[in-house]
Amino acid sequence: KAGVTQTPRYLIKTRGQQVTLSCSPISGHRSVSWYQQTPGQGLQFLFEYFSETQRNKGNFPGRFSGRQFSNSRSEMNVSTLELGDSALYLCASSLELAGVGTDTQYFGPGTRLTVL
Amino acid sequence: GNSVTQMEGPVTLSEEAFLTINCTYTATGYPSLFWYVQYPGEGLQLLLKATKADDKGSNKGFEATYRKETTSFHLEKGSVQVSDSAVYFCALSFYNQGGKLIFGQGTELSVKP
Numbered sequence: 001k002a003g004v005t006q007t008p009r010y011l012i013k014t015r016g017q018q019v020t021l022s023c024s025p026i027s028g029h030r031s032v033s034w035y036q037q038t039p040g041q042g043l044q045f046l047f048e049y050f051s052e053t054q055r056n057k058g059n060f061p062g063r064f065s066g067r068q069f070s071n072s073r074s075e076m077n078v079s080t081l082e083l084g085d086s087a088l089y090l091c092a093s094s095l096e097l098a099g100v101g102t103d104t105q106y107f108g109p110g111t112r113l114t115v116l
Numbered sequence: 117g118n119s120v121t122q123m124e125g126p127v128t129l130s131e132e133a134f135l136t137i138n139c140t141y142t143a144t145g146y147p148s149l150f151w152y153v154q155y156p157g158e159g160l161q162l163l164l165k166a167t168k169a170d171d172k173g174s175n176k177g178f179e180a181t182y183r184k185e186t187t188s189f190h191l192e193k194g195s196v197q198v199s200d201s202a203v204y205f206c207a208l209s210f211y212n213q214g215g216k217l218i219f220g221q222g223t224e225l226s227v228k229p
Contacts, residue, residue: 004159031215032215033215033216033217035217042219042220042221042222043205043207043217043219043222044219045216045217045218048215048216050215055215056213056215056216058216090159090160092160092215092217094215104162104165105162105215105217106162107152107159107160107161108159109157109158109159110159
């Protein structure tokens with residue numbers, strides 16, 4: 001079974017631009033979560049989508065948004081990029097048959113975003 | 117609030133040495149606890165987990181026991197290999213908070229031959 005895939009793997013943008021990152025979960029998985037990883041702040045939860053609805057949200061500004069499609073693929077968007085948005089963005093998927101958020105999360109390799 | 121604290125790294129060991137990476141948590145309620153590992157240039161892989169007090173998670177020679185009385189989930193391995201060199205993350209989650217994992221800051225392990 002293929003793992004979680006993220007595209008693109010690397011991105012370079014300039015301040016003020018916007019960016020869209022894509023995540024394809026493991027086949028059959030219904031929940032997708034996004035995390036930001038930086039040397040200073042570590043791993044921080046952005047948001048989680050389940051059945052096309054945002055189920056949980058972390059403490060990030062409204063410039064960070066996401067969505068999930070009917071095939072469970074997810075995208076996250078960051079508008080008006082700032083230098084501090086440079087990070088590794090990780091996507092994780094889980095099966096969630098019961099829909100209560102207890103299943104193991106499987107992570108993708110991440111998208112490395114550099115903002116210049 | 118809920119949080120996870122890990123011992124600071126980097127930790128440098130010789131091959132076949134005993135490994136302990138300390139992890140303590142602060143939580144309201146009874147979370148599930150996890151250890152994830154991140155190899156250079158890769159995403160996170162689940163190493164082991166425990167969902168209730170006194171549970172022991174184990175995988176690939178690594179073990180951790182959920183200790184409610186000391187709010188700890190220390191990672192141990194009896195004999196490390198060079199291939200265990202990676203960053204290790206302790207994390208917690210609650211069943212009613214969906215996919216939200218709260219991570220510690222990570223501990224870098226370097227194993228020398």
